[in-house]
Amino acid sequence: MSQRSCLSVILAAGEGTRMKSAMPKVLHAIAGLPMVAHVVKAAEAAGATGVALVIGHGAEEMRKAAQKFVPEAQTFVQEKRLGTAHAVLAAREAISKGYDDILVMFGDTPLIDAGALAAARQKLAGGAAVAVIGFRPPNPTGYGRLIEKAGHLIAIREEKDCSEEEKKIGFCNAGMMAVAGKHALRLLDKVGNKNAKGEFYLTDIVEIAGAEGLDVVATEAGFESALGINNRAELAEAEAIWQARRRREAMLAGVTLIAPETVYFSHDTEIGADTIVEPNVWFGPGVKIASGTKIHAFSHIEGATIASNCDVGPFARLRPGADLKPKAKVGNFCEVKQATIEEGAKVNHLTYIGDARVGAGANIGAGTITCNYDGFSKFFTDIGEGAFVGSNSSLVAPVAIGKGGYIASxxxxxxxxPDDALAFGRARQKTIPGKGKELRERFASAAAARKKAAAE
Structure with missing residues (x-):
């Protein structure tokens, strides 16, 4: 099958009114990635070599989004919503290019398993003209039933048209299917609209293909893989399923999650074996963590690269561009953005490091900040190897602290x-005996006067 070409036609033209959103439904995210992009990734994992997105509501927004997550995709607009077969035919130009297999999928099924798609394609490789993907929901009420006979699929029957016996069938239509490319356009063009809604239904090609003597079969996907998203409650349910899958994958790959249900991954999180993640940690997009690192509780990490044996948190925030080298430490209530923390360097507490380099073995004291922004532009701070920056220091960029430099608290x-120099940048302390008592008495007298005036 590896030699067979495949086009995935992804239907993403629905308005998604039940999402109560101005944004197209399929652009709502699971694990930081639009749900339609999850569908594209599954198709690609199943061997799809081309992607055709059929869009409608929010077409321009969809095109812009597609350029980010699947720049090679062709987009086609379904001007009128006249049924699923009509939607697929909006991509006629792509289908006509001679692909061996056509996968028809929906942009609101983000949990679809690539294995289920590959299994349907395998049936085409074995000679089937159509392979419909089915699933077995806990309650089949409301779903179209897959009617089989002698191992062949003879019809997809909507529940309202099912006999009492057919309603007992638990094998239901997931909506997705694979169609042999050499038959696809002919079968689709034969679909009529003589029904109550006057629409062209993709499911009709099952009986059309059967009437031509072509082989039509059904394959089975897991229940969760076939779930479609129609509202935000279902979106949250899908997120929970995705997260549970990813946590299990991470743990089986050697990552310790002390309280797995409290850790949230993004679609592209990479995390090495022997990493320990404490409770309530959130990984945004673009995080790469090498082995042996410890992420303490309540840390928030996105767009960061963390090398082996680092120590992060608790309550740390690593923002995009944070780059921690081996054995670096970013401690509690610290924020790092667009900065490199080199090997063995320590940024321990209550500190902001932005647009900077902290050299190997350097120590940054509590309350230190790099003042990197003047309201118009960003500037760089360079802290040399082995430098010591005392607590509550402000480093006003652009500035460099030399190797072994020492900054007084x-x-x-x-x-x-310069290297190995000691720098002070603070006013000299002045002590006035008795002045504290005088101030307290003056302030107390003024407060009493205000209170008396308010009472009168």
Whole structure:
């Protein structure tokens, strides 16, 4: 089958009114990725070599989104919503290019398993003209039933048209199917609209193909894989299923999740074996973590690269561009953005490091900030290897602290510091005996006067 070409036609023209959103339904995200992109990824994993997106509501927004997650996709607009077969035929130009297999999928089924798609394609490779993907819901009420005879699919019957005996069938239509490319356009063009709604139904090609003497079969996907999303409650349910799958994958790959149900991954999170993740950690898009790292509780990480044996958190925030080298430490209530923390460097507490480099073995004291933004532009701070920055220091970029440099606590540093130099940037302390008592008495007297005036 690996030599067979495949086009995935993904129907994504629905308005999704039940989502109560101005955004097209299929652009709502699961694990930080639009649900239609999950469908595309599944199709590609099943061997699809082309993607045709059939869009309608929010067409321009859909095109822009498609450029991000599947730039090679062709987009086709279904101007009028006249049924699923009509929607597939909107991609006639792509279908006519001679693909061996055509996968017809829906953009609102983000949990579809690539294995189920591959199994349907395998049936085409074995000679079937149509392979319909079915599933077995806990309650089949409302679903179209797959009517089989002697191992062949003879019809898809909507529940309202089912006999009492057919209603007992638990094998239901998931909506997705694979069609042999050499038959696809002919079968689709034969679909009529002589029904109550006057629409062209994709399911009709089962009986059309059977009437031509072509082989039509059904394959089975897991119940969760076939779930369609129609509202935000179902979106949340799909998110929970996706997260549960990903957590299990991570743990089976050697990652320790102390409280798995509290850890949230993104679609592209990469995390190495022997990493320990404590409770309530959120991974946004673009996170790569090597082996042996410890992520402490309540950390928020996105767009960051973390090398082996690092220590992060608790309550740390790593923003896009954070790059931690081996054995680096970013501690509690610290934020790092667009900055490199080199090997063995420590950013321990209550600190902001942005647009900067912290050299190997350097120590950044509590309350330190890199002042990287002047309201118009960003500037860089370079902290050399082995430098020591005392607590509550402000490093005003652009500035460099040399190798082995020492910054006294409470300093505001506006000029670069040479290697091994000590820098102070604070006012000299002045102590006035008795002045504290005098101030307290003055303030107390003023407060009493205000209170008396308010009472009168």
């Amino acid at each position: 409470g300093s505001v540093i506006t000029e670069s510091v």
